Amino acid sequence: MGTGVASHLEPSADFESGHVSAYRVSRWLLSLALALLVLSGCAGDPGLHADALAQPAALQREQVSAGMFVLTAYARITRSDQPLTIYIEGDGLAWRNRYEPSDDPTPTRALGLSLAAVDRSANVVYLARPCQFTPMADNPRCAVPYWTGKRFAPEVVASMDAAVTHYAARVPGQQLHLVGYSGGGAIAVLVAARRSDIASLRTVAGNLDHEAVNRWHKVSSMPDSLNPIGVAAQVAAIPQIHFSGTDDKIVPTAITRSFVNAAGHTCARMQVVDGLSHEGDWAAHWPQLLALPVTCQSGVHHD
Secondary structure, three states: OHHHHHHHHOOOOOOOOOOOOHHHHHHHHHHHHHHHHHHHHOOOOHHHHHHHHHHHHOOEEEEEEEOOEEEEEEEEEOOOOOOEEEEEOOOOOOEOOOOOEOOOOOOOOOHHHHHHHOOOOOEEEEEOOOOOOOOHHHOOOOOHHHHOOOOOOHHHHHHHHHHHHHHHOOOOOOOEEEEEEOHHHHHHHHHHHHOOOEEEEEEEOOOOOHHHHHHHHOOOOOOOOOOHHHHOOOOOOOOEEEEEEOOOOOOOHHHHHHHHHHHOOOOEEEEEEOOOOOOOOHHHHHHHHHOOOOOOOOOOOOO
Protein backbone atom coordinates (compact mmCIF):
# COMPACT_ATOMS: atom_id res chain seq x y z
CA MET A 1 0.00 0.00 0.00
CA GLY A 2 2.58 2.47 -1.10
CA THR A 3 4.59 4.13 1.64
CA GLY A 4 2.21 2.99 4.39
CA VAL A 5 3.11 -0.71 4.20
CA ALA A 6 5.54 -0.69 7.08
CA SER A 7 2.91 0.55 9.50
CA HIS A 8 0.97 -2.68 9.03
CA LEU A 9 3.72 -4.53 10.87
CA GLU A 10 4.05 -2.18 13.82
CA PRO A 11 1.63 -2.78 16.71
CA SER A 12 1.04 0.30 18.84
CA ALA A 13 -1.23 1.44 21.60
CA ASP A 14 -2.95 4.08 19.49
CA PHE A 15 -2.37 2.52 16.04
CA GLU A 16 -0.89 5.79 14.82
CA SER A 17 2.79 6.00 15.72
CA GLY A 18 5.58 4.09 14.02
CA HIS A 19 7.64 4.34 17.21
CA VAL A 20 6.63 1.34 19.30
CA SER A 21 7.98 0.56 22.72
CA ALA A 22 8.62 -3.01 23.87
CA TYR A 23 5.98 -2.41 26.54
CA ARG A 24 3.32 -1.55 23.96
CA VAL A 25 4.18 -4.56 21.82
CA SER A 26 4.04 -6.82 24.86
CA ARG A 27 0.71 -5.33 25.92
CA TRP A 28 -0.72 -5.88 22.44
CA LEU A 29 0.48 -9.49 22.36
CA LEU A 30 -0.98 -10.08 25.81
CA SER A 31 -4.33 -8.66 24.70
CA LEU A 32 -4.26 -10.92 21.66
CA ALA A 33 -3.49 -13.96 23.80
CA LEU A 34 -6.35 -13.11 26.16
CA ALA A 35 -8.66 -12.71 23.17
CA LEU A 36 -7.74 -16.17 21.96
CA LEU A 37 -8.76 -17.54 25.35
CA VAL A 38 -12.05 -15.66 25.14
CA LEU A 39 -12.59 -16.93 21.60
CA SER A 40 -12.42 -20.51 22.82
CA GLY A 41 -15.38 -19.76 25.08
CA CYS A 42 -17.37 -17.95 22.38
CA ALA A 43 -17.31 -20.65 19.73
CA GLY A 44 -21.06 -21.23 20.02
CA ASP A 45 -22.02 -17.59 19.43
CA PRO A 46 -20.69 -16.04 16.20
CA GLY A 47 -21.41 -12.50 17.41
CA LEU A 48 -19.48 -12.94 20.64
CA HIS A 49 -16.71 -14.68 18.72
CA ALA A 50 -16.42 -11.70 16.36
CA ASP A 51 -16.51 -9.18 19.22
CA ALA A 52 -13.73 -11.04 21.02
CA LEU A 53 -11.66 -11.10 17.85
CA ALA A 54 -12.18 -7.39 17.20
CA GLN A 55 -11.70 -6.05 20.74
CA PRO A 56 -7.88 -6.32 21.02
CA ALA A 57 -7.57 -4.51 17.68
CA ALA A 58 -9.85 -1.68 18.87
CA LEU A 59 -12.33 -2.43 16.09
CA GLN A 60 -15.73 -1.14 17.14
CA ARG A 61 -18.97 -2.76 15.97
CA GLU A 62 -21.25 -0.51 13.92
CA GLN A 63 -24.29 -0.79 11.68
CA VAL A 64 -24.49 0.98 8.33
CA SER A 65 -27.59 1.54 6.21
CA ALA A 66 -26.32 0.83 2.72
CA GLY A 67 -28.70 0.47 -0.18
CA MET A 68 -31.29 -2.19 0.51
CA PHE A 69 -29.39 -3.74 3.44
CA VAL A 70 -28.24 -2.80 6.91
CA LEU A 71 -24.66 -4.02 7.16
CA THR A 72 -22.60 -4.81 10.22
CA ALA A 73 -19.11 -3.34 10.29
CA TYR A 74 -16.18 -3.20 12.66
CA ALA A 75 -14.19 0.02 12.34
CA ARG A 76 -11.08 1.69 13.67
CA ILE A 77 -10.48 5.09 12.10
CA THR A 78 -7.95 7.11 14.07
CA ARG A 79 -6.33 9.32 11.41
CA SER A 80 -8.38 11.14 8.80
CA ASP A 81 -5.13 12.07 7.00
CA GLN A 82 -4.08 8.46 6.33
CA PRO A 83 -5.30 5.74 3.92
CA LEU A 84 -8.18 3.40 4.70
CA THR A 85 -8.16 -0.35 4.24
CA ILE A 86 -11.54 -2.06 3.94
CA TYR A 87 -11.88 -5.82 4.48
CA ILE A 88 -14.85 -7.74 3.07
CA GLU A 89 -16.01 -11.00 4.62
CA GLY A 90 -16.51 -14.28 2.80
CA ASP A 91 -19.79 -16.08 2.16
CA GLY A 92 -20.05 -17.29 5.75
CA LEU A 93 -22.45 -20.09 6.63
CA ALA A 94 -24.33 -19.96 3.34
CA TRP A 95 -25.11 -23.68 3.24
CA ARG A 96 -25.73 -26.33 5.90
CA ASN A 97 -24.66 -28.97 3.43
CA ARG A 98 -24.41 -29.45 -0.32
CA TYR A 99 -28.18 -29.36 -0.76
CA GLU A 100 -29.60 -27.29 2.11
CA PRO A 101 -29.04 -23.54 2.63
CA SER A 102 -28.62 -22.18 6.13
CA ASP A 103 -31.14 -20.00 7.94
CA ASP A 104 -28.47 -17.39 8.72
CA PRO A 105 -25.25 -16.78 6.75
CA THR A 106 -23.33 -15.31 9.70
CA PRO A 107 -19.91 -17.00 9.70
CA THR A 108 -19.07 -19.16 12.69
CA ARG A 109 -15.46 -18.08 12.14
CA ALA A 110 -15.15 -14.63 10.62
CA LEU A 111 -11.97 -15.20 8.64
CA GLY A 112 -12.18 -11.83 6.91
CA LEU A 113 -12.38 -10.18 10.32
CA SER A 114 -9.34 -12.15 11.48
CA LEU A 115 -7.34 -10.47 8.69
CA ALA A 116 -8.58 -7.01 9.68
CA ALA A 117 -7.72 -7.68 13.32
CA VAL A 118 -4.02 -8.13 12.56
CA ASP A 119 -3.76 -5.06 10.31
CA ARG A 120 -2.01 -2.47 12.48
CA SER A 121 -2.56 0.57 10.26
CA ALA A 122 -4.41 3.63 11.54
CA ASN A 123 -7.63 3.14 9.57
CA VAL A 124 -9.22 -0.28 9.17
CA VAL A 125 -12.83 -1.20 8.43
CA TYR A 126 -14.32 -4.67 8.21
CA LEU A 127 -17.58 -5.14 6.32
CA ALA A 128 -19.74 -8.18 6.88
CA ARG A 129 -21.81 -9.27 3.93
CA PRO A 130 -25.56 -8.66 3.76
CA CYS A 131 -27.52 -10.59 6.40
CA GLN A 132 -24.39 -11.52 8.38
CA PHE A 133 -24.31 -10.51 12.06
CA THR A 134 -27.16 -7.99 11.64
CA PRO A 135 -30.45 -9.20 13.17
CA MET A 136 -32.89 -10.32 10.48
CA ALA A 137 -35.53 -8.05 12.02
CA ASP A 138 -33.33 -5.09 11.03
CA ASN A 139 -32.97 -6.44 7.50
CA PRO A 140 -36.46 -7.18 6.16
CA ARG A 141 -35.13 -7.76 2.65
CA CYS A 142 -32.82 -10.54 3.78
CA ALA A 143 -33.78 -13.86 2.25
CA VAL A 144 -32.01 -17.10 1.42
CA PRO A 145 -31.21 -16.10 -2.20
CA TYR A 146 -28.99 -13.29 -0.94
CA TRP A 147 -26.54 -15.73 0.59
CA THR A 148 -26.92 -18.41 -2.10
CA GLY A 149 -27.64 -17.76 -5.77
CA LYS A 150 -27.86 -13.94 -5.52
CA ARG A 151 -24.95 -13.36 -3.19
CA PHE A 152 -23.11 -11.38 -5.89
CA ALA A 153 -26.25 -9.80 -7.36
CA PRO A 154 -26.12 -6.16 -8.52
CA GLU A 155 -28.11 -4.98 -5.51
CA VAL A 156 -25.66 -6.72 -3.16
CA VAL A 157 -22.68 -5.10 -4.87
CA ALA A 158 -24.47 -1.73 -4.74
CA SER A 159 -25.00 -2.13 -1.00
CA MET A 160 -21.36 -2.97 -0.34
CA ASP A 161 -20.27 -0.10 -2.58
CA ALA A 162 -22.49 2.30 -0.60
CA ALA A 163 -20.82 1.13 2.62
CA VAL A 164 -17.38 1.77 1.10
CA THR A 165 -18.54 5.28 0.20
CA HIS A 166 -19.81 5.79 3.76
CA TYR A 167 -16.42 5.02 5.27
CA ALA A 168 -14.42 6.77 2.55
CA ALA A 169 -16.17 9.99 3.61
CA ARG A 170 -14.47 9.68 7.01
CA VAL A 171 -11.02 9.94 5.38
CA PRO A 172 -11.69 12.49 2.62
CA GLY A 173 -9.17 12.48 -0.18
CA GLN A 174 -7.22 9.50 1.19
CA GLN A 175 -6.35 6.32 -0.66
CA LEU A 176 -8.73 3.36 -0.38
CA HIS A 177 -7.46 -0.22 -0.31
CA LEU A 178 -9.80 -3.18 -0.68
CA VAL A 179 -9.19 -6.67 0.71
CA GLY A 180 -11.66 -9.50 0.18
CA TYR A 181 -11.64 -13.01 1.59
CA SER A 182 -13.22 -15.88 -0.41
CA GLY A 183 -16.59 -14.60 -1.71
CA GLY A 184 -15.59 -11.23 -0.30
CA GLY A 185 -12.85 -11.25 -2.92
CA ALA A 186 -15.55 -11.41 -5.58
CA ILE A 187 -17.32 -8.47 -3.96
CA ALA A 188 -14.07 -6.50 -3.69
CA VAL A 189 -13.42 -6.89 -7.43
CA LEU A 190 -17.00 -6.02 -8.36
CA VAL A 191 -16.98 -2.94 -6.10
CA ALA A 192 -13.60 -1.84 -7.47
CA ALA A 193 -15.02 -2.04 -11.00
CA ARG A 194 -17.69 0.54 -10.04
CA ARG A 195 -15.27 3.06 -8.53
CA SER A 196 -12.40 5.30 -9.58
CA ASP A 197 -10.83 5.80 -6.14
CA ILE A 198 -9.40 2.35 -5.34
CA ALA A 199 -5.63 2.51 -4.87
CA SER A 200 -5.06 -1.24 -4.49
CA LEU A 201 -6.94 -4.51 -4.50
CA ARG A 202 -6.09 -7.72 -2.65
CA THR A 203 -8.00 -10.98 -2.51
CA VAL A 204 -7.37 -13.96 -0.25
CA ALA A 205 -8.63 -17.33 -1.49
CA GLY A 206 -10.95 -15.23 -3.64
CA ASN A 207 -13.82 -16.65 -5.65
CA LEU A 208 -12.88 -14.72 -8.78
CA ASP A 209 -14.93 -16.77 -11.24
CA HIS A 210 -18.01 -18.30 -9.63
CA GLU A 211 -19.08 -19.96 -12.87
CA ALA A 212 -15.84 -21.92 -13.02
CA VAL A 213 -15.90 -22.67 -9.29
CA ASN A 214 -19.46 -23.99 -9.48
CA ARG A 215 -18.58 -26.15 -12.47
CA TRP A 216 -15.61 -27.48 -10.52
CA HIS A 217 -17.86 -28.49 -7.63
CA LYS A 218 -20.69 -29.64 -9.93
CA VAL A 219 -23.24 -27.38 -8.29
CA SER A 220 -25.86 -25.05 -9.71
CA SER A 221 -24.84 -21.91 -11.55
CA MET A 222 -25.75 -18.44 -10.26
CA PRO A 223 -27.26 -16.54 -13.21
CA ASP A 224 -28.52 -13.74 -10.92
CA SER A 225 -25.00 -12.97 -9.68
CA LEU A 226 -22.33 -10.83 -11.31
CA ASN A 227 -19.08 -12.67 -12.05
CA PRO A 228 -15.78 -11.00 -11.12
CA ILE A 229 -13.89 -12.38 -14.09
CA GLY A 230 -16.38 -10.53 -16.27
CA VAL A 231 -15.01 -7.20 -15.02
CA ALA A 232 -11.32 -8.20 -15.03
CA ALA A 233 -10.58 -5.73 -17.83
CA GLN A 234 -12.31 -2.92 -15.91
CA VAL A 235 -10.02 -3.35 -12.90
CA ALA A 236 -6.88 -4.14 -14.93
CA ALA A 237 -5.26 -0.77 -14.18
CA ILE A 238 -5.63 -1.12 -10.39
CA PRO A 239 -2.53 -2.44 -8.61
CA GLN A 240 -3.62 -5.83 -7.28
CA ILE A 241 -2.42 -9.09 -5.82
CA HIS A 242 -4.42 -12.28 -5.43
CA PHE A 243 -3.37 -14.83 -2.79
CA SER A 244 -4.13 -18.52 -3.23
CA GLY A 245 -3.23 -21.47 -1.00
CA THR A 246 -1.72 -24.61 -2.46
CA ASP A 247 -4.12 -26.71 -0.36
CA ASP A 248 -7.27 -24.80 -1.29
CA LYS A 249 -9.88 -27.32 -2.44
CA ILE A 250 -12.73 -24.77 -2.46
CA VAL A 251 -11.28 -22.21 -4.87
CA PRO A 252 -8.40 -23.92 -6.67
CA THR A 253 -5.30 -21.99 -7.64
CA ALA A 254 -6.26 -22.37 -11.30
CA ILE A 255 -9.21 -20.01 -10.71
CA THR A 256 -6.91 -17.30 -9.39
CA ARG A 257 -4.49 -17.77 -12.26
CA SER A 258 -7.31 -17.50 -14.78
CA PHE A 259 -8.47 -14.19 -13.32
CA VAL A 260 -4.96 -12.72 -13.32
CA ASN A 261 -4.56 -13.78 -16.95
CA ALA A 262 -7.85 -12.06 -17.78
CA ALA A 263 -6.79 -8.88 -15.99
CA GLY A 264 -3.40 -8.92 -17.67
CA HIS A 265 -0.08 -8.94 -15.87
CA THR A 266 0.64 -5.22 -15.97
CA CYS A 267 -0.98 -4.46 -12.60
CA ALA A 268 -2.28 -7.87 -11.49
CA ARG A 269 -0.27 -10.69 -10.02
CA MET A 270 -0.82 -13.89 -8.12
CA GLN A 271 0.93 -15.09 -4.97
CA VAL A 272 0.69 -18.78 -4.12
CA VAL A 273 1.11 -19.59 -0.42
CA ASP A 274 2.36 -23.05 0.42
CA GLY A 275 0.39 -25.23 2.81
CA LEU A 276 -2.68 -23.04 3.24
CA SER A 277 -6.20 -24.30 2.64
CA HIS A 278 -9.25 -22.19 1.92
CA GLU A 279 -10.10 -21.83 5.61
CA GLY A 280 -6.53 -22.07 6.85
CA ASP A 281 -4.84 -19.67 9.23
CA TRP A 282 -4.39 -16.84 6.77
CA ALA A 283 -4.27 -14.33 9.62
CA ALA A 284 -1.00 -15.79 10.89
CA HIS A 285 0.58 -15.04 7.51
CA TRP A 286 -1.25 -11.80 6.83
CA PRO A 287 1.24 -9.23 8.23
CA GLN A 288 3.92 -10.58 5.88
CA LEU A 289 1.57 -10.94 2.92
CA LEU A 290 0.16 -7.47 3.47
CA ALA A 291 3.69 -6.04 3.37
CA LEU A 292 4.29 -7.32 -0.17
CA PRO A 293 4.35 -4.44 -2.66
CA VAL A 294 1.31 -3.99 -4.86
CA THR A 295 2.39 -2.04 -7.91
CA CYS A 296 1.97 -1.86 -11.65
CA GLN A 297 4.80 -2.44 -14.04
CA SER A 298 6.81 0.59 -15.03
CA GLY A 299 4.97 3.10 -17.15
CA VAL A 300 1.49 2.28 -15.86
CA HIS A 301 -0.11 4.60 -13.35
CA HIS A 302 -3.43 4.38 -11.52
CA ASP A 303 -5.02 7.62 -10.38
